[in-house]
Amino acid sequence: MNSMNNTINEIKAALKPLKMETPAFRQIAVVVKPDTVHNALSYLKQKGFTQLSIVTCVDWIKESEFELVYILFSWTEGIHIQLRARIDRDKPVMVTATDIFPGAQYYEREVHEFFGVEFTGNEDAAKPLFLEIWDDLPPLRKDFDPQAYSDSKFPMRERGNEFVSEIGGHDDE
Amino acid sequence: MVLDEKDNRNVWEKIGDYFSANSIWMKWYCTGCGAIELPPTMTSRYDMERLGMGPMATPRQADVLLITGYLSTKTLRRVIYSYEQMNSPRFIVAFGSCTINGGIYYDSYATIGRLDKYLPVDLYIAGCMPRPEVVMNGFNELIKMIKKGQAKGWKHYQENYEWYKKNQLDSLGEVIIKDEFHE
Amino acid sequence: MNVMSFVYGFLVLLGVFVFQTTLTGLNRKVTARLQKRYGARWYQQFLDIFKALRKDSTSHGWVFDFGVIMALGGIMATVIFIPVAGFEAFPGLDNIFVISYLLAVGMLGMAMSAAGSGNPWASIGVARALTNMLAYDVPLMIVIFTLIFAFDSSSLSEIAALQQGMGILGWNAFRMPLGGIVAVIALLGMLGKKPFDSFIAPTEIASGPMVEYGGKHLGFMFILHEFMTFIEVSIILSLFFGGGATIWEYMLKYAVLYTFMNIISGVMPRFKIDQAVKYFYRVPLAMAIVQGLVVIFTGLGVTLWF
């Protein structure tokens, strides 16, 4: 655990995060300002966090913010890092991480598709990926109601309370 | 789907149906998670070939389209092309809950609710997923239906093409889309 | 050329169809056993063919349709020329070159039809099929030329007849063992059995030339395939395994050879097409050349053994 404490201290010194916590076993959460994300990522990569596990986003609709989450992993130390930064929900823009982690390309594309976050520098991010002819809000935003969308587009079977026979509802066939 | 149950086939059609029933080639298209139970059904443990069934590579060659579970809109478009490429008589067997009434994805923005709005379904199989025994029994049932001339979904599709097309367009926006690179 | 020839030809076609289709069905069961299962009914292949013939089919233009007819016609014509245990529809015309030529008509028809479908997978498949043919043909032809050289005849029935009467060792497969191995390997390639089936590989090119066939077209292709199998196996059987003195012997030998092909195929994955070509141009070609040289300089192996 000593290396874990060292890592925490070093990251604290280097990144000056807004908040830092350890949410789980061998896991560090670092909250930084959005404009320092790029630097933080390259610092962490050089610190040994060479694997980008996922880039994702959380919609904090009450605060009107998106929280971008980068999860990095160091195979040598066995520590996961959540690097988080909040950006404005109305104009969500972030600098791409593809120059540091090329693997981020499709994660960013996905975040763009599902949340509408723009990634400057990632040309591909704005293209559709999973969805085809999508005509509504980005679906993982909290103000998108999948039930309503589903109801309007895909009719369901009417399920009344009439049964073939009153008790048990057995089918004679 | 209301089907005419009266058997008005002539003797040639009856012979043809006998062959159709005993040699069913399925389209090798894993549309959903039910496809995970198809390999066991096909392979040594359950050996589907005993029923005269086998996988086929392209829709042209296939007789039956297995809809193995949920269909996202993106898949449904391809399923519709595939179905329309198949030669009559052609059949559709729907696996599991999702094809009947949306399954666990009933509130999903990406998957359809009921398949029979878009394509004529000849047979439903219960389960999530149906285990191989059930799949085999389903195929057996399909064979019996074809022998009796009851699997007439394809005729229904031809006769009610407009209705199906309308439903397809309502839900999918466009059915035939240009499948370009997303670049 | 009389009426009887046509009647005989028709009977040959019918007989060959029934025999080969049954054998295919039985072999499906054999392969199934290898895979620890029971497999289809023995008459499943008939059901499949008749089912396909019963279905509607989609045409992709006249080239597509005409190709099928041309292929079927060509192949059916070839079948009639194949001598079976001494019986011939057109005696004296069972020349290997005639058969090869007629076979080419059928092949061409298939290629034309497949290309006519306009599907890129089909085009790739046809290209691969031709490449494949080129690959196995070179060593096989060397061996066959060696045979013609040794027997001084190009008639199938003659070559077959000359092997009989000496027991099992009289077969060319044993008199020129390397050539026999080449022939068996080439037969795998000719039949499109694994490891040389990359031109119809479903997981690579979605069954290749067959990709756009459905219904009646597919049914004809199946019948055609049965005939073609018969021609190919028969050629090798006559050339290397002594044909058959009686029809029963012929059928038995045929069945054994064909089944052997199948059980080899059953434990084989497939080569990529370039690997298949490389393979044929390496091992079988070398073997064929060695065999050719051996035969040229020492005569047939029989002289060595007896």
Added chain:
Amino acid sequence: MNKEKSIFSPIKAWKYLLRKPITVLKKDIFDKPREASLRYRGFHQNDWEKCLGCGTCSKICPTNAITMIEVSTLEDKEGYKNERPAFDYGRCTFCAICVDICPSDSLAMSREYLHVSKDADTFYFLPDSTGIHGDSFAKGYVRDSDSELLDLTRYEMELEPVGRKTSFMEIVKGYSLERALAESARCVECGICTDACPAKMNIPEYIKSIWEGDMKGAVEYLYKTNPLANVCGRICTHMCEGVCALGHRGEAISIRWLKRFIVDNTPMDEYEEAALSTVTEAVNGKVAIVGSGPSGLSCGYYLRTLGYEVDIYEERALPGGVIRYGGPEYRLPEKSVLKDIGMIEKAGVNFITNTKVGRDISLDELQTKYDAVFLGTGFSLSRPLKIPGYEHKDVGYAIPFLAETRDYLRETSDMPDVHEKAVVIGGGNVAFDVGRTLVRLQQVKYGADFVSMAALEHRDILPCDIEELEEGEEEGIRGHFGYGPAEILIEDGKISGLRVKKVISIFDEDKRFNPKYDETDTFVIEATQVFIATGQMPEYAFFNETMLEEIEIAKGQVKVGKYGQFNKFPWLFAGGDIVQGPDIITGVANGHDAAEGIDIYIRAKNN
């Protein structure tokens, strides 16, 4: 690293050409499908005998596959709903969460798994214990204690163990926030409790409000149907808990204590706002209410929310009736009563105390002065027990005794006369109230207690609440259950004891009250004071003679129509003990009903 290649190794597979295949035979697939494993999650089975119709399965279902269908052929049963779950196999994923959470254990998954049909409607069915096809398959997946998804144990409140007997402090402390949240989280929102509650309180809703931390919302829910939440949160007979879905396999939710938690822990300003939110200023008429017991108070409050001027006539000095003079202080502290009554007063109800209708003012007079009259006079008299010696001065009755004690605790009168040894006749809640009050008074006066109790019923069929019995015994009450009083022994003008005899049966064949005794099996309970707590009865002196002729009275209760309205006297309504009961929550319900009836009546009259 990588294996050496060899052309001969794959050929080894040829040995399988001669071996028996591993394929499952056709007959095991088609004729009689292979049996599924013992835990198989196949099609659903539902034991209709056990099923409560609670709909918990339908709520937890992640696929929305379960619909509760009303089955009209089912007979009504207390604590059961006439609904049964219907399953849509166009949705179900066979996760068996419904089985794990089923409070009645009626749902199970069978080992049946085969259903193939061209008709999609057959995939929607109402399972009974025979499953989808009517073939009885063996059960597959069933709930066990490991896969339990309910919380079946009640979160207990701490009792005050020491000093309990010597003071009238409230014995139950009430929930802490943490425990209240934990307790409220157990609820499955079935609403069976609502059906069982006479007042049809919105129990699931207010429990959910607690769980969500919305105390004001909870109070609003309470006041929708019950303005005596403080009182009911303490001494309600909680029929709701008797039918609670969780009670079938575990312990019912402490609905009463949760109600008490709401009223005790809501800040006063929020509480007041919520309680008075529906009270209106509008005036549509004037209504007199006779008796300020639970039904009267409830009627008064709801009449205020409907916009009526309300006068409540009360015989005693303080309004409240049974809640002011009946319930013992250690269960129903004065401050709780005051909070409820205060809130009703704030709602604008006018109390006219020390005025007995029939003595100070007649019913006719009320009729002329008001648009309508509500009678909520209750069972104000103790029912005498005429056994030898009952006229002795040391024979007391429950109601006056409890009232005196309350007055004593309010310091408006002296301590009631309590002897060192006393016996209480009766086995109901009131008897225990008397007994336990006696214990406390004896402790205060003598520092020791000796209270016996004799009841006709055996211990396990006593009509009182189980808590009463347990707590009473803990406090040292010597119970002689199953013994009926024979005579009060008097020596030298003083009571020396109560002779009791063994009860053989209480009811006769016609299920009428007709106790039979074993006269040979008797003994004497030592006591110098006897309290009779065998029941109460009403007083109808306020009815004039013509009314008495017209009004039908059976077993002490008047017969009324809908809304508690007298058929012959449409201006007169009644509720509470004299109509139904006796218990507080029924009174509250009657009062609420009557308020609505009065509203309808007056509106009809005015138009």
Added chain:
Amino acid sequence: MNEVKLFLGPQHPGMHGNYSVHMYVDGDIIKKARPTPGFLHRGFEKLMERRYWMGNLALIPRICVPEPDTNEMVYAMGVEALANIEIPEKAHWIRMLVLEMARVAIHLMSLGSIGGPTGLYTATYWAIAQRDLLLDLFEELCGARIYHMYIVPGGVRKDLPEGFTDKVLAMMDELDEKIPEYEDLILKHPVIHARTKDNILLPAEVVWELGVTGIGMRSAVGKEYDLRKVKPYAYYDKVDFEVPTATYSDALTRLNLKVRELYQSMRIIRQVIDKMPSKGAVNVPVSTGSALRWTVPAGMVYSAVESSRGEYGYFIVSDGKEMPYRIAVRGASYPQGLLGIEKYLKGHRIDDASLWMDSMGVCTPEIDR
């Protein structure tokens, strides 16, 4: 340039699952490839926000169909970390048993699925049928063949059925006997060698560039980069096993590693059965109350386990309510299945496209979600 555009999938027999790769080919060589996912997109991440913590149990195994237990485990671990609960000892052991059995099952399946792209169908027929016998054990354990829904937040759903461990041990003995046959048929096969050796390379740089994990990473990097070793969960630190590695990653090496991992998994299973206590609770409730009102304290946590294809992770956000606020899924094959195809499928032959997907371990439902 005479390029032809081809669709590999979604309804192509060479495609594993419902997925599509658009390829421009010149001759037999792929010049450009673009992955087209989304055919299996069901919007899991949205649906999970709309279901109870417990109700999600029905959804999660469906994210990766062939390997449901990993999903259940990673979800359970995440929820337990958020709720800060310790699960009983026995539950840990049972979880390991289930996970390793699942690993055996999926490795058997992928061993068989080599038959698809290469045409060695006999291997497919054998291995899938063998796996089916293992699925029978799962059915006995948890009542379903595919979607087990057995590992729940707080432990496992039920205790082991009676005599279960003996059956597992018998199955392991049977596998000990059978797997050499697969090795004979597949790993020693000259044609398989021809197809897979020096084919579909995955150099270490590419591993780091894409973020490939699992067998792909270990076969290239040569280090024991396995979450079970690097960041042990359950009781993986209490059992003795090796992580097979290699420094040259071609399709054959990866195939070999799979078989060697199979043996290691069997070794773990035997140890687990040996060390598992016979008595004890198998789960603890995640929260108080009924499952309708289970709440998990607010927080954000990332949990990850080693699936057969690599690091499988969930990022779980709770706002303290009865339903998750957000769950993001990191499918193990995401890097190779999307960016990997785009960048590194080109240059291969069409023949190898299907083998590429199989060898890299692309599981399409977990990419699409």
